[in-house]
Amino acid sequence: MSRRRQIYEGKAKILYEGPEPGTLVQYFKDDATAFNAQKKGQIAGKGVLNNRISEHIFKSLATIGVPTHFMRRLNMREQLIRQVEIVPIEVIVRNVAAGTLSKRLGIEEGTQLPRTIIEYCYKNDELGDPMVADEHIACFGWASQDEMNDIADMAIRINDFMCGMFSGIGIRLVDFKLEFGRLFDGDFSRIILADEISPDSCRLWDMKSNKKLDKDRFRQDLGDVAEAYQEIARRLGLLTNEDGEAGAVLDLDAHRNKKGK
Numbered sequence: 001m002s003r004r005r006q007i008y009e010g011k012a013k014i015l016y017e018g019p020e021p022g023t024l025v026q027y028f029k030d031d032a033t034a035f036n037a038q039k040k041g042q043i044a045g046k047g048v049l050n051n052r053i054s055e056h057i058f059k060s061l062a063t064i065g066v067p068t069h070f071m072r073r074l075n076m077r078e079q080l081i082r083q084v085e086i087v088p089i090e091v092i093v094r095n096v097a098a099g100t101l102s103k104r105l106g107i108e109e110g111t112q113l114p115r116t117i118i119e120y121c122y123k124n125d126e127l128g129d130p131m132v133a134d135e136h137i138a139c140f141g142w143a144s145q146d147e148m149n150d151i152a153d154m155a156i157r158i159n160d161f162m163c164g165m166f167s168g169i170g171i172r173l174v175d176f177k178l179e180f181g182r183l184f185d186g187d188f189s190r191i192i193l194a195d196e197i198s199p200d201s202c203r204l205w206d207m208k209s210n211k212k213l214d215k216d217r218f219r220q221d222l223g224d225v226a227e228a229y230q231e232i233a234r235r236l237g238l239l240t241n242e243d244g245e246a247g248a249v250l251d252l253d254a255h256r257n258k259k260g261k
Helices: 046-062 099-105 134-139 145-167 225-235 252-258
Strands: 006-009 013-017 023-028 031-034 039-042 070-073 078-082 089-096 112-122 171-185 188-194 202-206
Touching: 023 046, 046 070, 046 078, 046 145, 046 225, 089 145, 112 134, 112 145, 134 145, 145 171, 145 188
Parallel strands: none
Antiparallel strands: 006 013, 013 023, 023 078, 031 039, 070 078, 089 112, 089 171, 171 188, 171 202
16 A cells, blocks of 8 residues: 555554544564563564564454454555554563563463463553552542553453463463553543454463473573464464465565575
8 A cells, every 4th residue: 555644653664644534554563672661672473473463363252252452454564443542551461481571580480370460560661661550540530440440451361362262282381461441432532452362472382391482582682572473373373364364474584685694
């Protein structure tokens, strides 16, 4: 589609003006960042893979009644989404101890948690996305109590569904990040799922080997980052799409050869 006016550029995506009022075009980049953008790089073909993986998950969640901003995929790197007002809260859902939780509480990484934990962080890069409590959210008016109830309910529902989905392909869903937005209809608004769900925003470990198949491979310099993302897409059955384009997500070897590896 023809390039439209840029609305916003983040670490991993660019938002453009959509073809109709109330819509945006979300473009997935190959850029990778970690540790609040202190570490930067590129993962060949990541944007293509994340576009397809996120599309698949959002469409699957819609079948169980989770409202999302996703409308349709436009091409290998872009999707059409509903324009929402982002709630400035990152929702972290944790099933297994890893990352900052392990460091904060001294819990060995990989420890199964007795119950799922939901954490909230204030979306502010300059402050390093600090963890906040319900009281902070209410005090500063970032979201109403009804909205937070909807967010918590959806987060648990999404977690239950995704744990089953990934377990079915031999993947352990360790933790993941969600973002939500307000979709307005006149004077009224409702909370819907926004942003993306991909190996950028999830910790995904192979059930047998505990091999990490997510952005931790970039964070921790483990190597084979693009291959890990491709493995997730392969297990989800996305390497040949519904349009019959064989290997439409990405042929990594061809991509690298083209770029002169």
